[in-house]
Amino acid sequence: MQNQSKTGEFQPTIRNVLSWTASYFQSRNIASPKADAAILLAHALNMERIEVYLQHDKPLCPRELEVFKSLIKRRIRREPVAYIVGTKGFWTLDLAVTYDVLIPRPETEFMVEAALSGLSETPRKRVLELGTGSGAVVIAVASERPGHIFFASDRSVKAIEVARKNAVRHGTTVHFFCGDWFKALSKRQPFDVIMSNPPYIRTAEIGQLQPEIFQYEPLTALDGGKDGLGAIRHILNFAPP
Template identity: 40%
Template structure:
């Protein structure tokens, strides 16, 4: 790599380099890597487009670029990600929040907006993204966030603290709804919300390289990808008030099957919602 780069020259070269390695949004990622290295925001990057980089800056930038080119997730390199207007810390192997999960959050917010002080369970909270987004937008909500991974649970607590909602989110260690069994929740929950693992086990070897850096437990949804949806359909009602909401994210092509599972367990008002790409992404039902 040359040693006499300006910001704009390096940005252009990096964009081409990442594009050649199959990165989907090479310009955007090149900008973020340079912003991270130089301590600038995007506007600052272009205001200083003709500034030469010093050797120390180039030395910091090169290993980050090489990691990204080898398929290491950008969010892990930056140590942060954005979700529903919230900045979250993220590190391997904790599951990285996806934009399509915002549809799940929007659906829950719309259906709980008239509840005074809703009680919600976020099952499999991961980095805490769903619980934190709900707490930020439902100011009277109290949320029980469960997680089986100790690393994810610790990170979720840190993210809640950083975003000023830790006093209203109760983090519980354990598998799905099991941690709630020891609690007494007067009247039951208003909603159980989950983005469970939903990739069929047989599809895991064919995932993109960058996804393979994430915790397999957060990805593997069993033979047909609906193992955890089945468990939530079977187990959630006992924790919900009458008419309470169950909201789950699903994988591509799974919505119809998950809706059938819910109907088989006697859930009412089953409906599906599409994400911005037109894929049925969320399944909702009432107890």
């Protein structure tokens, strides 16, 4: 239903706006039209996503509509939702993300599961993540196994800043280093566990990815070189004994 304002004009409700936006996104080949519409509207209204569904008859004022329209325009330009709202859910965490870091993927949670399966509470171990980006993996593991010592490196100063903020936000202790792979560490030192989700896409295939990826996400986090294995070879060749 639509509500009528004091001036006699009809004000669209959350239900109206969600329905229209989802249809519009679908017509523009947006992959998750309903979910994206709900996330963006919740962000525009400063609500939790569940509140959008619970308050579907709430009318939107002109200012709220203008804010939401600006978000729709950004999404139609294929800007990822995570960059628009500035956060992305991963594991049990809500992580800050910026254009300086790769958006955490759901499938990367398998890395967290693998690490946790090999990390009992004791004895204490040294755990390193290379190319940490937003810090998603190392922070998720640290949140589940706080008794271990965690380190993480990334070549991007801005990425390290994002990761540090996420670690503080979730109360985890991680020692961050900025630099290229193992060079970021102050000295070659042994680690019990080394984790990494390095770039693995072939250079020639970058432009074939979805616009959300190749137009917005950091190239250095995607490009694995001519055969996609450049970073992986480097890690294997230079890992501390």
